[in-house]
Amino acid sequence: MVNQDILNRKGARKVTDIPTKVLDLLNLGKIETVNLTEWLAINHSQLIEHSFLDLGISNTITSIVVDEIQKQKKPSTMNSIKIVGETLCKQFKNSPQFPIVFENLKNHPSDSIRGYVPYLISLNDELKIEEKLDQAKPLVADHHFGVREVVWMALRPDIDKNLLQSIKILTLWSKNKDGNIRRFASESIRPRGVWCKHIEVLKENPELALPILDNLKSDSSKYVQDSVGNWLNDASKTKPEFVIYLCEKWLKESPTKETERIVKRARRTIEK
Structure with a gap:
């Protein structure tokens, strides 16, 4: 049982300031991260190494994944996450175990482990873009910022390749009651x-x-507004002329504080 002081922590500003106990629990997959640091x-x-066996992933496959991570010449968090997803995709391709492993990863208490799942989806070449987006939707709505960021980055190449079809799907998402899903509709196609x-x-x-932007022009969520x-x-x-015209149009059509906030952020480069 993890004590409440750890669960309610604010998080250190520097990696060197993270308490040893907290870092150990993070690397054991027992708790979520609370900030970017x-x-x-x-x-x-x-x-x-600490988590995969309990998720139905053999020691052999775990060793393969770890070896791939350690081959990086310039290690980074995002690249490590992608490598894990990519390696698991290769190892479990056409395996009857894949659905079980997928669900175990997706529902894990560690945000870092849930963060591997978007690449299991995006790198699955048997899925169409609508299937990928549908499978990713629960992760798009994840309560943790890290999972949400990985999802749009993982799916963005597929969205780009299937842009018009994706925009149709994301237009519907831009009307969703969940602000995280609405935010993805915009963020994934910046x-x-x-x-x-x-x-x-x-x-x-x-x-x-x-079609997406107009639905969000006066969104109530600052997360979406940003x-x-x-x-x-x-x-x-x-295309500065497009932005100037659209901002003026929105301010006339929707004279709200939410629209004003979006417009101010939108014009910051133009008005330098």
Whole structure:
């Protein structure tokens, strides 16, 4: 049993300040990370070695996954997560054990272990884009920021390859009652984004995303507002006239504090 002081911690600002007990529990998969510092501090090799056998993953496959992680020339958290998902995909391809392992990973108490699942979905070449998005939806709605960030980064290449079809699906998502799902509709197709490849079509034709953006122009969630503002700020770097026009239009159609906040964020590069 983990004591309440640990569960209710705020999280250290520096990796070196993370208490040893907390780091041990994180690497055992017993608790979730509470901030980016902890999320980046996870030793994925240790986490896997301590957790995978209980999830139905053999010692042999666990060793293969750990070996792949340790082959990295420039180790990073995001790349380690992708490597785990990619290796598990290869090892369990066409295996009758895969659905059980998938569910065990998806429902694990550790956000870091749940974070492997998006790549099990995105790298499965037998799934169509609508199937990938459908399988990923519970993870898109995950309460943990780390899982949510991994999901959009993992699925973004497939969304880019199937952009028009994805926009149709994400337009429906932009009306969802869950703010995390609405945020994904915007964040996953940002023209530039963060730590990811640009979506060239949207850099040159941002109007393609209007069915989604218009639904979110006065969203009640600041989490969604920030994403929409960032989306338009991305677009302003290639198509400033589009962003200027759309912001003026929105302010007339929807004179709310939410729209004003989005517009201010959207115009920050234009108004420098």
